[in-house]
Amino acid sequence: MGTKKLTSAERTFLDNAVGVIYANPFSADRDLVDKRLVDFPAGENYTLRYQRIISAIADGVSGLVSSGHHDIRQFSGTARDLLESVLIFHVYHQVFLEFDSLIEKQLGNGDTPVKVPFARDALAMLHSFGFAEEAAERYFAAFFQIRRAYYFIGTSIIGRSPCMRGLREALWNNVITSDIGLYMRTLVGRMEDYSTLLLGETGCGKGISAAAIGRSAFIPFDSNRGCFRLNFNRSFMSINLSQFSESLIESELFGHEKGAFTGAVSNYEGVLARCSRYGAVFLDEIGEVSLPVQVKLLRVLEDRRFMPVGSYEQKQFEGRIIAATNQSLDRLREENRFRDDFYYRLCSDVIHVPPLRQRIAEDEEELDDLVVHTLARIVGTSSPELADRVISCIRDQIPRDYPWPGNVRELEQCIRRLLLKRRYEAGPASLHKTNDIDGMLKLVEQGSASAQELLSSYCRKLYGQHGSYETVARITRLDRRTVKKYIDI
Numbered sequence: 220m221g222t223k224k225l226t227s228a229e230r231t232f233l234d235n236a237v238g239v240i241y242a243n244p245f246s247a248d249r250d251l252v253d254k255r256l257v258d259f260p261a262g263e264n265y266t267l268r269y270q271r272i273i274s275a276i277a278d279g280v281s282g283l284v285s286s287g288h289h290d291i292r293q294f295s296g297t298a299r300d301l302l303e304s305v306l307i308f309h310v311y312h313q314v315f316l317e318f319d320s321l322i323e324k325q326l327g328n329g330d331t332p333v334k335v336p337f338a339r340d341a342l343a344m345l346h347s348f349g350f351a352e353e354a355a356e357r358y359f360a361a362f363f364q365i366r367r368a369y370y371f372i373g374t375s376i377i378g379r380s381p382c383m384r385g386l387r388e389a390l391w392n393n394v395i396t397s398d399i400g401l402y403m404r405t406l407v408g409r410m411e412d413y414s415t416l417l418l419g420e421t422g423c424g425k426g427i428s429a430a431a432i433g434r435s436a437f438i439p440f441d442s443n444r445g446c447f448r449l450n451f452n453r454s455f456m457s458i459n460l461s462q463f464s465e466s467l468i469e470s471e472l473f474g475h476e477k478g479a480f481t482g483a484v485s486n487y488e489g490v491l492a493r494c495s496r497y498g499a500v501f502l503d504e505i506g507e508v509s510l511p512v513q514v515k516l517l518r519v520l521e522d523r524r525f526m527p528v529g530s531y532e533q534k535q536f537e538g539r540i541i542a543a544t545n546q547s548l549d550r551l552r553e554e555n556r557f558r559d560d561f562y563y564r565l566c567s568d569v570i571h572v573p574p575l576r577q578r579i580a581e582d583e584e585e586l587d588d589l590v591v592h593t594l595a596r597i598v599g600t601s602s603p604e605l606a607d608r609v610i611s612c613i614r615d616q617i618p619r620d621y622p623w624p625g626n627v628r629e630l631e632q633c634i635r636r637l638l639l640k641r642r643y644e645a646g647p648a649s650l651h652k653t654n655d656i657d658g659m660l661k662l663v664e665q666g667s668a669s670a671q672e673l674l675s676s677y678c679r680k681l682y683g684q685h686g687s688y689e690t691v692a693r694i695t696r697l698d699r700r701t702v703k704k705y706i707d708i
Contacts, residue, residue, distance in 0.1 A: 221294040225302075229288060232279045233301040239272055240308045241399045244369060245387035273312045280309045291349040304400055306348045311362045314341045318366040322451075330453055332446040342442070360440045360447065361407050367451060368394045368435035375427050377592050380581035382573040389570045390428060394435045408437045410539060411496070414520060416505075416565050417543035419572030421707060422628030425543040426503065428572055430455055432541055433499035454498035458490050461504040461703065468512055469528050479529025491525055496537035505565070506544035506551055513561045516540075520564045540565070554687060575623040575630060586613070589627065593634050605638075612637045617645045675705040682706050 225233070235255045242252040253259070257271040283289045283302075291303050317337045324333050338359065345355035372390050376383065393415055396402040415432060417425045433455030438447045463471055466480075474489035494500045502508075508516070519525050520540060524533045542565055551557035578585045590613070591606045598605065613633070623629055633643045663673070674695075681691040682702075691706070692699040 221292055221299060223288065223293040225288060225294070225298050226286070229283065229286070230298070230301075232282075233298075233305055236276050236279060236305045236308070237301055237400070240276075240304055243388050243391050243395075243397065245372065245384060245391050247381075247384060247388070276305060276309055276312075280305065289348055293349070300400075300404075303350075304403075306350075307345075307358055307403070310341060310344045310348070310358075311365070313344065314362065315366055318363055319370065321363070322367060322370050325450060325452065328450070330450050332444075332448070332450045334445050335440070335447070336445075338440065338442070338445060356440050356442060357407060358403070360438060361403060363440070363447065364407075364435060364437045365395060365399075368431075371431040371434050375431055376424070377588060378578055378582075378585050379588060380573075380578040380585045382577055382581055383585070386428070386570070386572060389568075390431055393432055393568050393570065408439065410437065411537060412539075413567040414540040414542070414565050415567065416548075416569045417541065417572055418548070418569065419543075419545060420574045420626055421545045422626035423572045423574050424627050425545075425572050426457065426501070428570065429457070429499075429501040429503075429541045429543060433501060433539075436497050436499060436539065438497045449495055449497050454495060455501065456490050456494050456498060457501040457503065459503045461507045465509060468508065469515070472512070473515065473525050473527050474534075475528035476530045479527075483529065487527075489527065491519065491536045491538075492527075492534055494536065494538035499539040499541050502540065502542040504544060505542040506546035506548065506557065510556070510558060513558050517558070517561045517564055520561075550687070556687075575626045579623070586610075586630075589630060590634060593631055597634065597638075609634055609637050612641055612643070616643055621645050671705070678702055678705040 238252055239256045242249055246252075253268060253272060257268070257275050259268045259271060280289065288294075288302070289306070291299050291306065294302055314337050321333065321335060341359055341362070342352075342355050345358060346352070350358065368391060372387050372394075376387050376390060378384075378386075393413075394410075396406060415429075417428055419425050434451050436451070436454045438449050438451060438454065440446075441448050458471060460468055469475075470479075470483075470487060470489065472489050472491055474492050475483050475487050477483055477486050490500055502516075515525065519536050523536050525536060526533055548557055548562060552559060552562060575589075587606075587610055590610050591601070591603075594606050594609065595601045617633075625632070633645075636643050678691055678695060678697075681694055682688070685691060688699050688702050688706070691697075692702045695702060697705075
């Protein structure tokens, strides 16, 4: 045990620094936290402010080195915890730009993990501060996780509205928790049992949110190979459960043995078997799963075990489960179509992804930001001139109170159509989305409504009343999957 004592000034510096270090970078009260360590003018660019924070902590660490108080082995208790946190933060910021380059390189390098040439220097810095080899490698891997979380949440979950700032904060907490210090000490590499439920309307971005979580998982560093053990491109697997018939869902999830059913001509590994222990499986449209499959998934969540169809051999699932639905789970549970025990095992964290109309209502410039971001992705580069043209078309052709029932997915198609035709009709082509039966009847009188629009509008109206695909199917005398297709058009 260390016996050295911190000076009063050193203790004050470390206390203030740790408050900043452990704050959620996307939190609403970040300004108040940062002011404890550095003074900055109101409205200052966050990048400039963060540089001030890095410099202030670097200066503080230099002072600790000068006084000989930079070796964690010389201290114990709270003093050691504070010192560890600040030194870890300091080392992280010596290499965080290299991590950004590594992320970009890994994104373009397929499935093979790329070499990490700066790892040796970073680990040597940690060793110089008294960190043991195992702890140094664990923290280095945590550095990469934290940087990926910041990268994927910050670049894919865009929007200035309060609800989107709240979403980014919630996603960060889901990956790193609301207390980075606690996470670094006790939960690094131990988040597989924290399942997540994403709720929100069709097209609002649940899949992007799930990917941000899944690609930010903890991946250990392999010092012998000089790279991380898994490419984060392979750490996230997704399956849309509504795409498969009841008979195929189990096979896609759990796999099957050769001869298990007609057409099973060879063994097949389901998505749970293909998921790495450092990865996550995204189960989209979880509300579509039958009760028997829910029971089997419940066992996966509780015991981490499953059996392929036609097999008696138990297999281990080591990843994390992320699930999503656009349905009301409260209603499904009331109708006994979604098990309570399955729900409570899924909801370690519940995150609501806001609809586009809420985002625009909170901040009108949200729409402009999304257009700029989407166009850059479509054309491969930023194009202010093209963005201005698209935004002008949207303002001229679409009512300000248009509810965007297809959410961000509809906006993306709107942008593509404007690029092609400079025209987007947010009326007949999407009127069924708003359940406007009276408006649809007017189109019928004018002879301009298609049979698909009529049926889709009617199905959505019924679904809005009953909240059940089965009930709509019974009333319309259509197959359930046909009903879902017309509702989701």
